[in-house]
Amino acid sequence: xxxSKVLLANADVAGIESLAVYERHGGYRALKKGITxxxxxxxxxxxxxxxxxxxxxxxxPTGRKWSFLPNDGRPRILVCNADEGEPGTFKDHYLxxxxxxxxxxxxxxxxxxxxxxxxxxxxxxxxxxxxELLEQAMAEATxxxxxxxxxxxxxxxxxxxxxxxxxxxICGEETALLDSxxxxxxxxRMKPPFPATAGLYGLPTVVNNVETLCAVVPIVEHGGxxxxxxxxxxxxxTKIYSMSGSLQRPGNYEFEMGVKLxxxxxxxxxxxxxxxxxxxxxxxxxxxxxxxxxxxxxxDYDTLAQSGTMLGSGGVIVLDDSVCIVSFTRRAMEFFRHExxxxxxxxxxxxxxxxxxxxxxxxxxxxxxDLNLLLDLSDNIAGRTFCAFGDAAVAMVASSVRLFRxxxxxxxxxxxxxxxxxxxx
Amino acid sequence: xxxxxxxxxxxxxxxYPEAQSALIPILHALQDTYGYVxxxxxxEAAELMAMTPAEVEGVVSFYTLFHRQAKGRFHIQVCDNLSxxxxxxxxxxxxxxxxxxxxxxxASPDGLFSLERVECLAACGYAPVAQVNLRYYxxxxxxxxxxxxxxxxxxxxxxxxxx
Ligand SMILES: Cc1cc2nc3c(=O)[nH]c(=O)nc-3n(C[C@H](O)[C@H](O)[C@H](O)COP(=O)(O)O)c2cc1C
Ligand code: SF4
Ligand code: FES
Numbered sequence: 001x002x003x004s005k006v007l008l009a010n011a012d013v014a015g016i017e018s019l020a021v022y023e024r025h026g027g028y029r030a031l032k033k034g035i036t037x038x039x040x041x042x043x044x045x046x047x048x049x050x051x052x053x054x055x056x057x058x059x060x061p062t063g064r065k066w067s068f069l070p071n072d073g074r075p076r077i078l079v080c081n082a083d084e085g086e087p088g089t090f091k092d093h094y095l096x097x098x099x100x101x102x103x104x105x106x107x108x109x110x111x112x113x114x115x116x117x118x119x120x121x122x123x124x125x126x127x128x129x130x131x132e133l134l135e136q137a138m139a140e141a142t143x144x145x146x147x148x149x150x151x152x153x154x155x156x157x158x159x160x161x162x163x164x165x166x167x168x169x170i171c172g173e174e175t176a177l178l179d180s181x182x183x184x185x186x187x188x189r190m191k192p193p194f195p196a197t198a199g200l201y202g203l204p205t206v207v208n209n210v211e212t213l214c215a216v217v218p219i220v221e222h223g224g225x226x227x228x229x230x231x232x233x234x235x236x237x238t239k240i241y242s243m244s245g246s247l248q249r250p251g252n253y254e255f256e257m258g259v260k261l262x263x264x265x266x267x268x269x270x271x272x273x274x275x276x277x278x279x280x281x282x283x284x285x286x287x288x289x290x291x292x293x294x295x296x297x298x299x300d301y302d303t304l305a306q307s308g309t310m311l312g313s314g315g316v317i318v319l320d321d322s323v324c325i326v327s328f329t330r331r332a333m334e335f336f337r338h339e340x341x342x343x344x345x346x347x348x349x350x351x352x353x354x355x356x357x358x359x360x361x362x363x364x365x366x367x368x369x370d371l372n373l374l375l376d377l378s379d380n381i382a383g384r385t386f387c388a389f390g391d392a393a394v395a396m397v398a399s400s401v402r403l404f405r406x407x408x409x410x411x412x413x414x415x416x417x418x419x420x421x422x423x424x425x
Numbered sequence: 426x427x428x429x430x431x432x433x434x435x436x437x438x439x440x441y442p443e444a445q446s447a448l449i450p451i452l453h454a455l456q457d458t459y460g461y462v463x464x465x466x467x468x469e470a471a472e473l474m475a476m477t478p479a480e481v482e483g484v485v486s487f488y489t490l491f492h493r494q495a496k497g498r499f500h501i502q503v504c505d506n507l508s509x510x511x512x513x514x515x516x517x518x519x520x521x522x523x524x525x526x527x528x529x530x531x532a533s534p535d536g537l538f539s540l541e542r543v544e545c546l547a548a549c550g551y552a553p554v555a556q557v558n559l560r561y562y563x564x565x566x567x568x569x570x571x572x573x574x575x576x577x578x579x580x581x582x583x584x585x586x587x588x
Contacts, residue, residue, distance in 0.1 A: 087507045087545040097588045118442070125453075125490040126502075126546055128559040129585055161440070166449055166488035169544065183448035183474075185487040201443050244508035244549035251550045285507060285545075315549070317508055328507065335506060335544055 001255065001263045004230065006218050006238045007211065008254045011098045017133055019140035022101040028146055030221035034109045035152050038220070043113035047216060049224025051236035055091075056081055056172075056209030057286070057312045058388075059235070059301040062216075066114050068196040069204045077205045078111045078119040079181065079195075080213055083165060083172040085124055086284035087335060088315030091240040092210035094252045096123070096130040099214070100137035104160070106213035108147060109220055111158050114206055118159045122177050125166040134162055169339040173387050174207040176341065187341050188387035211240055231257030235300035239314055243268040246275055246320035258300040261290075264316060275320035279403070283312025285332045286392030288399035289325075309399070324419045325404040326411050329396050330358035336393035344386040350377055351393050358397070361408055364415035371408055374401050426469050430458055434473050448474050448484060452491060461492040489543070497532040497539035499577050502556045503565075505542045508549030513566070517553045518542065520567035525574060537578060551588070560585025 005011075015021040022028070034043045048063025069076055080103070084092040095103060103121070111119045123131055138160060141147040149157045163181055165171050171180045175189035178200050199205020215237065219227045228236040235257040241264055244250045248269030255264065261280065271277055279289045282299065288309040290297065297303060304311045319328065337351040354377050360366045378394040385391070401408065410418045433454060438447040451473060455466040462485050471478045485491045492500075503521070505514040521527040521540060532539035548554045551563035555570075560583050562573055577583060 084547040085545055088549050089545075090547045090549050090551075093547040094588060124547070125488070126556060126559060129561060129587075163446070164450070164453060166453065167490035168488050180449070181446060182443070183445040183484065185484055242550060244552065245511045250508075250512075250552070281507075317511070317549070319511070323511065328510070331505075331507060331510060338544065 001259055003254055003267060004238050004256050005254050006230075007095065007099075007102065007214050007240060008252065011094070016098065017100055017137065019101060019137070019144060022099075026221075027101055028105055028141075028144075030217045031105050031108055031146055032152060034220045035112055035154055035156060040113050040115055043109060043220055046219055046224040047110075047113065050215075050219045050227035051224075051234075052212065052215055052219060052227065053235060053301065054209055055211035055215070055239070055314070056174075057086070057284070057310075059311065062208065062212055065196070065208075066206055068194070069114060069206065070197055072204075074203055075118065076114055076116040077200045077203050078107065078114060078116045079174075079177070079200060079205060079207045080107055080119070080121040080210060081172060081174060081177060081207050082121055082123045082127065082130070082210050083169075083177060084210070084313075085169040085172055086286060086313045086315055087332070088242060088244055088281060088284045088317040089313040090242045090244070091252050091314060093127070093130070094240070094242075095210050095214055096127060097133060100130070100133040101141065102214045102217060103210055104134065104137050104141050104147065106216045107160060108141075108151065108158055110206075110208065110213050110216050111160075112151075112156055113216075116206075117157060118161075120161050120163050120181060120200070122163050122165060122171075122181055124171070125164050127164070131162055131164055138162070168341075169335075170341045170387075170389060173389065176387070177207065178205065185341075187343050188389075190386075232298070232300045232302070234302050235311075239299075239311075241299065242313075242315045243318070244315070245318040246272050246323070247318050248272060255299075258298040258303070260296045261299055261316075262295050264299060265295075265318060268318075271318070271320055275322065277318070278321045278323060279319045279325065281315075281317040281319075281396065283310045284315035285317075285335060286310070286395055287312045288395040289403055291403055309395070322419065322423070324362075324417050325400050325407050326358070326362050327417065329400045330355070330362045332396045333358050333393070336389070340389065340393070344390075346381045347385045347390045347393065350381040350390070353377060354394070354397060361411055362417070364411050364417070366408070366412045368409070368412075371401050371405065374398070430454070431473075438473065444474070448476075448481070449488070452481075452485060456491060460495055495532065495536075497537050499538050499557050499574075499583055501527070501538060501540050501574075502543040502546070502559075503540065504544070504546045504548075504552070504554045506545040506549075508545070509552040509554055512552035514553045517555070517565055517567060517570060520570060521574075524567070524571065538574065548588070557583040557585070561588070562586055563588065 171186035176186040180186035378398040527540040
C-alpha cells in the first residue's frame with residue numbers, strides 16, 4: 001500500500017508556508033467554496049457526512065461533536081488544540097511548521113460551520129517558531145480578505161487569536177486546556193457540563209485537534225462522500241502516522257486509515273540495519289504495546305481497540321531487539337508521574353508508586369510480587385481517575401508485564417538488565 | 426517596570442475578551458524581559474492582573490516553561506523522552522556534560538549556557554531533539570551539537586531550524 005497524501009499533499013513544496021505559494025497549490029479554494037457557495041449548515045453537513053473522527057486521540061466523530069452545540073443564541077467559540085505533547089506524536093508540529101495556512105484555512109471553515117465569531121489556537125509554549133509562522137500566515141490571510149471582517153466580502157467575520165501555553169502535558173486534555181486559556185493552572189474540569197454547553201468563559205465551545213481542523217479543508221473541497229470513500233467504514237479518510245524510534249526513515253506518513261502496521265514500517269524505511277522488530281507502541285505513550293504477532297494489524301481506531309490498545313494520536317514508536325522493555329516502560333512512567341496534575345489521588349500517588357516499583361525492577365532489585373503489584377496498581381488507576389490521563393498512564397506498564405513478563409523476571413534473577421550486560425560485554 | 430513594558434502588557438490584556446486570559450501571555454512577556462520570572466515579575470503581574478502575588482505564584486509554579494532562577498543566555502532543553510532515548514538522547518546529554526561541562530538544572534559559570542532535560546518536544550521523528558531558547562534543533566548528534574553550541578559561543582543567535 002502506498003501513501004495517500006491529502007493533508008500532506010503539498011507539505012514538501014518549497015515556500016508553502018507563504019500565502020502566494022499556498023494559493024498557487026490550491027490554497028483557500030475550499031474556503032472560497034465553503035464561504036461563498038455553501039451555507040454554514042452545508043459545511044457542517046459535509047463534515048458529518050465525511051465520518052471524520054477527531055485526531056486528538058479519542059476519535060470522536062467531529063460532525064457529531066459540532067451538532068451538540070446548543071441553539072440558545074450565545075456566541076460560540078472554536079478552540080484548536082495544538083498542545084501536542086504525547087510522546088511519539090509529532091504530526092501537529094509538522095502541520096503547523098510546514099502548512100500554517102492549511103490550519104488557518106481549516107479554522108476559518110470550521111468556525112464558519114459552527115457559527116463562531118471567535119476562535120483560538122492554543123499552542124504548547126514550546127511551539128514558538130510555530131507561533132511566529134501562524135502569526136505571519138494570519139496576517140497574510142487577513143490582508144487577502146480571508147480572515148477578519150467581511151471574509152471574502154460576505155457578512156461572516158472571525159476573530160482568530162493565538163495563545164501560547166507554558167509547558168504542561170495535561171493542558172492537552174480539553175478542559176484543562178480551557179482552564180489554561182483562562183489564565184489558570186491547567187487542571188481538568190468536571191464533565192458534564194461538556195465544553196459544547198459550557199466551555200471557554202462558560203460559552204458553548206468546540207475543541208478540535210490540529211489535524212482534525214486541517215482535514216476539514218479537503219472535505220469541503222472534495223465533499224464528505226469523497227473523504228468517506230477512503231479508509232475503513234468506521235475510521236474513514238486518511239491519517240497522519242508519526243513514525244519514530246528504531247527506523248531508517250522516521251517521519252510523518254499519511255495513509256488511508258486501516259493501513260497495515262508492516263506497511264507503515266516499510267514506508268519508514270524498515271528497522272535500523274542489523275536490528276529486528278521487538279515491539280511497537282501504536283498510539284503514543286498512552287497506548288499499550290503490541291508485539292510481532294500484530295505486525296500486519298490494521299491501524300484504525302476499532303481494530304486497535306479490539307486488540308487491547310489504541311490508535312490514539314497516531315504516534316507509532318518502533319522498538320528493536322536491543323531495547324530493554326523494563327527501562328523503556330519505566331521512562332514512560334517517569335513521564336506520567338511528572339505530568340500528573342495532582343488533582344486526584346489514584347493518579348498522583350499511583351504514578352509515583354509505579355515509577356518507584358519500575359525503578360527498582362530496572363535496577364534488578366525487584367521481585368515477583370512487584371509484577372503483581374504493578375498489575376494491581378494499574379487496575380486501581382484505570383477507570384478510577386478524574387480524567388483520561390489515568391488510563392493513559394498505565395497502558396504501557398500493564399501490557400508490558402503481560403507481554404514481557406520474562407524480561408522483568410530476568411532483571412531480578414540477573415540483578416540488572418541482561419541486554420545491557422550483553423552490550424557492555 | 427518600564428513604561429513600554431507596561432503598555433505592552435496592557436495591550437495583551439486588552440486583546441482578550443476576558444482579561445484573566447492575559448496572565449500567561451503577560452508572564453511570558455515578563456520572563457522574556459527579565460530572563461526568568463523574578464519575584465518582582467510576580468508582583469508586577471499581580472498588580473497588572475488585580476490578583477494577589479500568591480495567586481500568580483500558583484499559576485507560575487504549574488508550568489515548566491516559567492523559570493524561577495536565572496538561565497544561561499542560551500537555555501538548552503534536551504528531550505530525553507521515549508523516541509529521543511531510542512536515538513541517542515542519553516549520549517547527547519553525556520556529551521554535553523563531558524565536552525561542554527553542562528549539567529541539567531545548572532548554568533555554565535560564564536552564564537552562556539544552561540541545560541535542562543525536558544519531556545517530549547513533539548518532534549520525535551527527528552530525534553534526538555533539543556531547543557535553544559525555544560528554537561528547535563533536530564537530529565542532534567554530538568558532532569552537530571558541537572557545531573551549534575560552538576556557533577552560539579562565537580556570537581551567533583539561536584535561530585533554530587526549519588522542519
Ligand atoms: C491527558 C490527555 C492529553 C491530551 N492531549 C491532547 C493533545 O495534546 N492534543 C489534542 O488534540 N488532544 C489531546 N487530548 C484529547 C483532548 O482532550 C480532546 O479530546 C481533543 O482535543 C478533541 O479534539 P478532536 O475531537 O479533534 O480529537 C488529550 C487528552 C488527554 C486525556
Ligand atoms: S487523572 Fe491525573 S491528570 Fe487527570 S485529573 Fe487526576 S491527577 Fe490530574
Ligand atoms: S520523544 Fe523527544 S521529541 Fe518526542
